[in-house]
Amino acid sequence: MTGSANLNTMIKAARKAGRSLVKDFHEVENLQVSSKGPGDFVSRADMRAEEIVKDELMGARPTYGWLGEEGGGEDGEDPTRRWIVDPLDGTTNFLHGLPHWAVSIALEHKGEVVAGVVYDPAKDECFWAEKGAGAWMNETRLRVSGRDKLIESIFATGLPFGGRPELPETLKACGRLLPTCAGVRRWGAAALDLAYVAAGRLDGYWERRLNPWDIAAGELIVREAGGFVEAMDAGERVLESGSIIAANTEIFGKFAKLVRG
Incomplete structure (x- = not known):
């Protein structure tokens, strides 16, 4: 594998956090039988993984800014660069003992994501890309x-849960799309949905109301694998809108028209 020093640092951090999460994941499976439930344990695992990633990244690049799911945002001495992390x-899925979850790390430079890593520790699949250098899974070009x-x-999409307001829109989109396609999947990890589009395992993915750390790395990986990405409103930027449509270029127009309505 060849990549920039920053990319290699990102992969090292993702793999290190992944090792910690795998240990915790095996514990979660044991906790399923307890009356208290594994929720508190998982939130601790999540925070521990973010600490590991932050120590690695900020240790290597202490002047960069930071945006993480658990720890929030911090400005860096270098205002042009920041890490965007979902540990x-x-x-x-993790909470329920389902082996489909990931560590997502992106590097943003002047408002544009220039490197991304999505690491699935349960399957030891590391998806990564740098702007202009293509997308990869481990040693395989995507x-x-x-x-x-x-x-x-x-x-693939995310089905809104717990009374989230975008449920009616999502159900309408599924109603338009399902009769026309071979299936819609709901895997429960946005970063991996995007990585799977890049790998050709899925032909497209859409979702609303996401956070920057859910999609920053995956968006770049799809683009570098030759895919096309837009916000649900084509005039908006993906990270700012929190919505995304991603697909291969052959099918994007038809797919986007159906999910947009």
Whole structure:
């Protein structure tokens, strides 16, 4: 693997946090039987993973800014660069003992993501990209799928839960899309949904009301794998809007039209 010093630091941090999370994940499986439940334990695992990532990244680049799911945002001495980190994307999966969750790390420079890493420790799959250098999974070059027929394509989204206000919109989008395609998946980890689009495992992904740390790394990985990415409102920037549509270029127009309504 060849990459910049920053990218190598990001991969090292993701793998180190991943090792910690794997240990905690095995404990979660044991905690399922306790009356207290594993929720508090998982939040501690999440925070511990963020501390590991932050120590690695800020140790290597102490002047950069920081935006993390657990610790919030901090300005750096260098106002042009910041790390954007989700130490555990797919927390609900983790909580239930489902082995589908990831560490997501992005580097932003002057408002643009220039490097991204999404690491799935349970499967030891590390998806990564740098702007202009392509996208990779471990040592394998990634390319979005070449499917051009909706009826042969599968898509992913997040289904809103717990009374979130975007549920009606999402159900309407599913109602328009499902009759036209080969299936819609709900995996429960936005970073991995995007990585899977980049790898050609999914043909497209859409979701609303996301946070920057959910999608910053994955968005770049899709673009570098030859995919196309827009916000739900085509005039907005993805990270600022918190919404995303990602797909291969062959199918993007038809897919986007259906999910936008």
